[in-house]
Amino acid sequence: MNDLAGKHLVLGLTGGIAAYKSAELARRLQDHGATVQVVMTEGATHFITAVTMQALTGRPVFCDQWDGRQPNNMAHIDLSREADAIVIVPASTDFIAKLANGLCDDLLTTLCVARACPLLVAPAMNLQMWAHPATQRNAKRIADDGVVVLGPASGDQACGEIGSGRMLEPHEILDDVVAFFQPKLLAGRRVLVTAGPTREPIDPVRAITNHSSGKMGYAVARAAHEAGAVVTLVSGPTGLATPRGVVRIDVDTAREMHAAVMREASSNDCFVAVAAVADWHVLNASDHKLKKVAPDDSGEGEVRGLELRFAENPDILAAVAALPKPPFCVGFAAETEDLHANAEAKLARKRVQMIVGNHATDAFGRDDNALTLYDGHGRTTLERADKLVLARRLVAAIAERMAARSRLPATAAEGTR
Numbered sequence: 296m297n298d299l300a301g302k303h304l305v306l307g308l309t310g311g312i313a314a315y316k317s318a319e320l321a322r323r324l325q326d327h328g329a330t331v332q333v334v335m336t337e338g339a340t341h342f343i344t345a346v347t348m349q350a351l352t353g354r355p356v357f358c359d360q361w362d363g364r365q366p367n368n369m370a371h372i373d374l375s376r377e378a379d380a381i382v383i384v385p386a387s388t389d390f391i392a393k394l395a396n397g398l399c400d401d402l403l404t405t406l407c408v409a410r411a412c413p414l415l416v417a418p419a420m421n422l423q424m425w426a427h428p429a430t431q432r433n434a435k436r437i438a439d440d441g442v443v444v445l446g447p448a449s450g451d452q453a454c455g456e457i458g459s460g461r462m463l464e465p466h467e468i469l470d471d472v473v474a475f476f477q478p479k480l481l482a483g484r485r486v487l488v489t490a491g492p493t494r495e496p497i498d499p500v501r502a503i504t505n506h507s508s509g510k511m512g513y514a515v516a517r518a519a520h521e522a523g524a525v526v527t528l529v530s531g532p533t534g535l536a537t538p539r540g541v542v543r544i545d546v547d548t549a550r551e552m553h554a555a556v557m558r559e560a561s562s563n564d565c566f567v568a569v570a571a572v573a574d575w576h577v578l579n580a581s582d583h584k585l586k587k588v589a590p591d592d593s594g595e596g597e598v599r600g601l602e603l604r605f606a607e608n609p610d611i612l613a614a615v616a617a618l619p620k621p622p623f624c625v626g627f628a629a630e631t632e633d634l635h636a637n638a639e640a641k642l643a644r645k646r647v648q649m650i651v652g653n654h655a656t657d658a659f660g661r662d663d664n665a666l667t668l669y670d671g672h673g674r675t676t677l678e679r680a681d682k683l684v685l686a687r688r689l690v691a692a693i694a695e696r697m698a699a700r701s702r703l704p705a706t707a708a709e710g711t712r
Contacts, residue, residue: 301329310338385419422458
C-alpha cells in the first residue's frame with residue numbers, strides 16, 4: 296500500500312541499542328511510499344552506521360551541525376522545511392530531556408527546535424530511566440508542547456530486565472505514522488465495531504460457524520481509530536492482531552456478542568456491525584464430546600444419528616437501533632443473490648442509518664472487497680480495493696453522514712432512525 300505516498304520524512308536516530316530497528320523502519324516507510332532523510336546524533340553512530348542508513352534510503356545521512364553540504368550551511372533549517380514530519384526513532388532519555396527544555400547542542404536537537412512540521416518521538420530506554428520522575432515530567436512536557444509520543448511498550452529489554460521503556464516495534468511505529476497523517480474525521484467520537492464470525496457449540500469440541508475472517512471489521516476498527524475516534528472492537532474468534540490503539544473484547548457466541556455490545560452501545564456515538572453473526576444457536580448442545588458410534592456388548596457399534604435443535608439468536612443490530620437514544624447505526628449485508636433488494640429491505644427493517652452491502656462469496660477470506668452503501672438517499676458504490684482502503688472510505692462516508700445528522704433539528708434527526 297502507498298499510505299505515505301508523497302510524504303517526505305526526516306528520520307532521526309539517537310544513541311540507543313534500539314537504533315538497529317530504525318533500519319527496518321526506514322525500509323517500511325519507503326515501502327509505503329515515503330521518502331526518508333536520515334539525521335543521526337553522534338551517539339547513534341556508535342550503534343548503527345551512517346553508511347547503513349544511506350544504503351537503505353538512497354540519501355546522504357546528516358550527522359554534523361556544521362555539515363557544509365548544504366549550500367547555506369543551514370541543514371537544521373533546510374531539512375525540516377522539506378519535511379512533512381520528523382520522526383525520532385529511537386528517542387533516548389537525554390534527547391527527550393533536551394526537547395523538553397529547548398536545548399540545541401547538535402544537528403538533530405537544533406533541527407527539532409527549528410522545525411516547521413510535526414514531530415513524533417518513539418522513546419527507548421531502560422525501565423528505571425523511563426520511570427524516573429524527571430523523564431516522566433519531560434515526556435509530559437513535550438506532549439503538552441504538541442510532540443506526538445509513540446509508546447513506549449513493555450517487555451524484554453537489552454539490559455536483561457523486563458518492563459516499560461522498550462521501543463515499539465517498527466511495524467507498530469509505521470502504523471502510528473500512517474495513522475497520524477489520516478484526516479481526523481471522527482475526532483472526539485466513540486465508535487463500537489463488531490467483527491469476525493461467531494461460534495455456536497454443538498459439544499466441547501465442535502461448533503457451527505462461518506467463513507468470515509474478520510478482516511473487514513478489523514479494517515473498519517483501524518480506520519475509525521486513524522480518523523481520531525476512541526474505538527472498541529467486539530470480536531468473534533479470529534487469528535488477527537488487534538489494531539493499534541483499539542480496545543478489543545473477545546467473544547465466542549452470538550449471545551456473548553449481544554451482551555458485550557449492549558453493555559457498550561449507549562456510550563458510543565456510532566455502531567458498525569460488521570460481524571457475521573450466527574442466526575441460530577444449538578439448544579441441545581452436549582456437555583461431553585458426542586461419539587460417532589454407540590458400542591454394544593460385543594464391542595461392535597453402529598453410527599448414531601444426531602438431531603440438533605435450534606433457537607434464534609438475538610438481533611444485535613436491531614437491538615442497538617431500538618435503544619431510546621441509539622448511536623448512528625451501520626449494518627452489513629453479506630448476500631449471495633439479490634444484493635440490492637435484500638440490502639434495501641434490511642435498511643428499512645432494521646431502521647438503521649446505513650447498510651453496507653457486499654457479495655458474501657466474493658468477500659470472505661479475501662484481502663480486497665467491493666461495497667455498496669445504502670441509506671435514505673440511495674446507493675453509493677465503493678469500487679473494489681484493499682479492505683483497509685475501503686474501510687477508510689466507509690469511515691469517511693459515515694463521518695459525513697454523522698456530521699449532517701448532527702446539524703439537523705432534533706425532530707428531523709429522530710426521523711432518520
